[in-house]
Amino acid sequence: MDAAIRVEHLSKRFGRLEVLRDVSCAVAEGEVVCIIGPSGSGKSTLLRCMNGLEEASSGQVFVHGVAVHDRATDLDTVRREIGMVFQRFNLFPHKTVLENITLAPGLLRGLAASEARERAEALLAKVGVLEKRDAWPNQLSGGQQQRVAIARALAMQPKIMLFDEPTSSLDPEMVGEVLAVMQALADEGMTMAVVTHEMGFARRVADRVLFLDEGRLLESGSPAEVFEQPREERTRQFLSKIL
Amino acid sequence: MDAEILWFGWFRADIIQEYGALFWSGLRMTVGVTVVCILQGTLLGLVIGLARLATARNAVANAACRFLLRWPATVYISFFRGTPLFVQILLMHFAVVPLFLNPADGWLISGDLARDLRQDYGALITGIVSLTLNSAAYISEIFRAGIQSIDRGQMEAARSLGLSHARAMYHVVLPQAFRRMLPPLGNNAIALLKDSSLVSAVGLAELAYAARTVAGAYSRYWEPYLTISVMYWLLTLGLAWGVRHLEARYGRGDSR
Numbered sequence: 001m002d003a004a005i006r007v008e009h010l011s012k013r014f015g016r017l018e019v020l021r022d023v024s025c026a027v028a029e030g031e032v033v034c035i036i037g038p039s040g041s042g043k044s045t046l047l048r049c050m051n052g053l054e055e056a057s058s059g060q061v062f063v064h065g066v067a068v069h070d071r072a073t074d075l076d077t078v079r080r081e082i083g084m085v086f087q088r089f090n091l092f093p094h095k096t097v098l099e100n101i102t103l104a105p106g107l108l109r110g111l112a113a114s115e116a117r118e119r120a121e122a123l124l125a126k127v128g129v130l131e132k133r134d135a136w137p138n139q140l141s142g143g144q145q146q147r148v149a150i151a152r153a154l155a156m157q158p159k160i161m162l163f164d165e166p167t168s169s170l171d172p173e174m175v176g177e178v179l180a181v182m183q184a185l186a187d188e189g190m191t192m193a194v195v196t197h198e199m200g201f202a203r204r205v206a207d208r209v210l211f212l213d214e215g216r217l218l219e220s221g222s223p224a225e226v227f228e229q230p231r232e233e234r235t236r237q238f239l240s241k242i243l
Numbered sequence: 244m245d246a247e248i249l250w251f252g253w254f255r256a257d258i259i260q261e262y263g264a265l266f267w268s269g270l271r272m273t274v275g276v277t278v279v280c281i282l283q284g285t286l287l288g289l290v291i292g293l294a295r296l297a298t299a300r301n302a303v304a305n306a307a308c309r310f311l312l313r314w315p316a317t318v319y320i321s322f323f324r325g326t327p328l329f330v331q332i333l334l335m336h337f338a339v340v341p342l343f344l345n346p347a348d349g350w351l352i353s354g355d356l357a358r359d360l361r362q363d364y365g366a367l368i369t370g371i372v373s374l375t376l377n378s379a380a381y382i383s384e385i386f387r388a389g390i391q392s393i394d395r396g397q398m399e400a401a402r403s404l405g406l407s408h409a410r411a412m413y414h415v416v417l418p419q420a421f422r423r424m425l426p427p428l429g430n431n432a433i434a435l436l437k438d439s440s441l442v443s444a445v446g447l448a449e450l451a452y453a454a455r456t457v458a459g460a461y462s463r464y465w466e467p468y469l470t471i472s473v474m475y476w477l478l479t480l481g482l483a484w485g486v487r488h489l490e491a492r493y494g495r496g497d498s499r
Contacts, residue, residue, distance in 0.1 A: 053399055055300070071300060080405035090400035094418050103414060104404035149400075156404055 002065045004029050004160055004191045005050055010059035012045050012215075019045045021215040022059070027160075032192045034202035034223075037212035038238055043195040044087075046212065047162050050193060051075075051082045063160065080108055083153030087165040089145040091137035091152070097124070098133045101152045109156070116155075123151040127181050143174030147181055154185075161185065163194040199243055203227055211235045258466045262457050269453035270474060276367075276449065277436045280374040284435070285428070287375060288382025291316045295387050316383070323380035329441050331377060336369040336445040344368075370442035370449075378435050385427045389420035422493045429486030433479045440475075450474060 003026040012020040020042045027033045035043045048054040049061055052068045052075040061068040066078055092100050101120035105111045111119070124130040127147040129140070137145055146166055153161060163182065167175040179201050186192055186205050196202060202209055202223060209226040211219035211234075218232045227243075230236050259266065294316040297308040323331065343351040344365075346358045360368070393416050401411035440451035454467035 051403055053403065076402075076405050076407050079403055082403070084400075084403035086396055086400060088394075088396055090394075090396035092397065092400070092415055092419075094422065104401075104406060107410060107414070108405050153404070 002062065003027060004031070004064060005193065006060075006062040007046070007049070008060040008062075010046070010049060010061060011057050012042070012049060012054060013057045019215050020049070023212075023215070023217045024059075025210055025217055025220060027191060027193050030189045030191055031207045032186045032190075032194065032205055033208045033210060034206040035193065035195045035210045035212060036197070036199070036202060036238075040214075041212040042215040043212050044164050047164050047193060047195050050162055051079050051084055053084075080156055081159045083150075083156060083158035083161045085146070085149050085153055085161070085163045085166045087168050089137075089142070089149045089169075091145055091149055093137050095137075096133070097129070097135050097137065097140070097148050100137065100148060101155045104152070105155050120151070120155055123154050124148070126154075126184075127151045128177070141174060142170045143177045146170065146174075146178045150178075150181055150185075160191045160193070163192065163196070165195050165197065167196070167198055197242070199227070199239075211238070213238070253465070254469075255461075255463065255466055258457060258461055258463060259470050262453065262460075262467075265448075265453045265456060266450070266470065266474075269448060269450040269471075272447065272449040273436070273439055273475075274478065276370050276374065276439050276442070276447070277432070279371055280378055280435055280439070281432050283371075283375040284378035284382050287379035289386055291319060291379055291383035292386030292390070295320070295383060296390060320380045320383060323377050324384075328373070328377050328438055329444070332369060332373045332441055332445060335373040336365070340365065340369055340372075366442065366445045366447035369445055370439065370447045374435060374439060374442070377438075378431060381431050381434075382428065385424050385431065386420070388427075389424035390416060392423055393419050418493075422490075425486060425490050425493065429483065432486070433482050436478055436482065437475060 005027040007023060007025050010020055010023045011018070023042075023046060025033075035046060037043050045054055049056055050063065050068070052061075052073075056069045059069065063078055063082060067073055068075065068078060091097075092103070095103065098117065098120055101123060102111075102113070102116040105119065106113065106116045121130060121133060124133055127150055129144050129147050129151075132140055132144060132148070137148070140148065150166075166182065167178050170178065175198070179198060182192070182194070182201070183205050194202075194206070204223075206223050208220065209223050210217060211226060211230070211232070213234050219226055219230060219235045226235065227239065230239060294312040297312040299305040299308050340361070343349055344357040344361050345352075346354060349357045352360065390412075397415050397419065398411055401415040402408070406414065439449060443449060443452035443455060446452070450471045454471045457467035458464050
């Protein structure tokens with residue numbers, strides 16, 4: 001049984017800057033993995049290598065056994081099975097909330113317009129913004145936009161969801177509503193990789209926590225292990241600053 | 244003499260009336276050439292703009308993009324923006340078109356057909372081709388700037404859903420870029436409308452040519468040139484109005 005995501009000896013350089021150094025990790029089917037670490041530690045880059053938005057400098061990334069690092073692989077097909085949620089939402093501003101969600105399933109899953117619409121409305125109800133279906137993205141609050149972005153990713157019925165600091169550009173009072181949607185998704189058994197600074201969420205929801213520092217994977221374990229008994233001094237320092 | 248300075252003596256409206264048909268056909272020619280060249284220039288400009296931005300993941304394919312797409316596009320844009328349109332028109336009319344349409348040995352068409360085409364439509368062909376090529380160079384830069392002004396996250400979000408690069412461009416990036424490109428595209432259309440007057444130099448019977456004909460016949464200059472000035476002015480005002488109308492229509496989703 002292959003893991004949902006398997007990363008082996010992954011390194012990534014931007015010019016002379018080494019962002020990831022020989023990182024190996026895996027996300028099992030149905031597992032929720034939170035990736036934490038100081039800013040600039042390579043967390044987002046690691047996540048973006050998982051769906052090929054960044055290309056590995058060396059090493060291997062497999063998603064359900066498919067080699068994402070291989071240039072011969074058709075990434076468009078792989079990405080249909082991997083939803084991604086961004087820090088800055090990245091909703092399409094020229095499309096309504098509903099159009100944002102139906103665009104990809106209509107084009108790629110061959111859904112009829114009515115079916116795509118029904119499915120989108122069900123997802124909007126699930127994330128609690130159904131009443132905004134005909135609004136434009138810029139008419140929504142940050143929290144609402146991010147929940148629409150989650151619904152947009154879910155509309156492709158992905159098997160894996162990647163979250164890249166999904167609450168970092170939200171006003172504090174809106175963080176909770178987005179985390180609640182993510183927690184519900186985790187409870188349904190979605191395979192998730194989450195880059196986050198929300199330690200409470202990581203502790204409560206994650207099956208496993210990865211700690212990255214200066215491009216190296218320093219620690220990997222259950223929330224209890226990483227938060228209560230970190231093995232590395234560097235992890236202790238980071239946690240003492242943030243908790 | 245004193246009486247002639249008064250408006251009605253000074254401005255002989257009867258001349259305009261006499262040549263009304265010439266002005267009318269000139270107006271239609273100016274509008275026709277402008278519309279055709281805007282449409283063609285926009286299509287060609289999109290192609291050149293995309294060529295200028297072409298990249299590939301694969302090193303070999305990327306080298307091919309550089310030498311076969313990016314560099315030719317850059318040279319094209321540099322030439323057409325870096326030389327006077329008037330010179331381009333003369334070059335086109337007296338050097339390039341005879342190369343392609345030549346009774347003796349045309350690269351495209353030879354024989355009597357080439358002679359007839361050059362005689363009847365030579366100036367029109369020159370005008371349409373040079374104005375299209377010239378405006379495509381400017382429009383391609385408008386496209387490039389418009390595409391590059393769209394946040395990278397838009398392309399990434401579309402790609403992360405599984406859309407191909409082409410589909411992400413078509414459905415997500417270009418519609419947003421187009422909205423931002425409308426004002427500069429409008430300016431370009433107005434410039435094109437006015438620059439079409441340069442083609443009168445090779446004998447295309449548009450507005451400026453009509454004015455020159457009248458001026459030549461009567462040795463009077465206020466009447467014909469003031470008349471076409473007003474006509475150009477009204478046309479550019481109409482174009483500007485049309486662009487504002489389009490901006491409002493495609494501005495949905497903008498901050499309101």
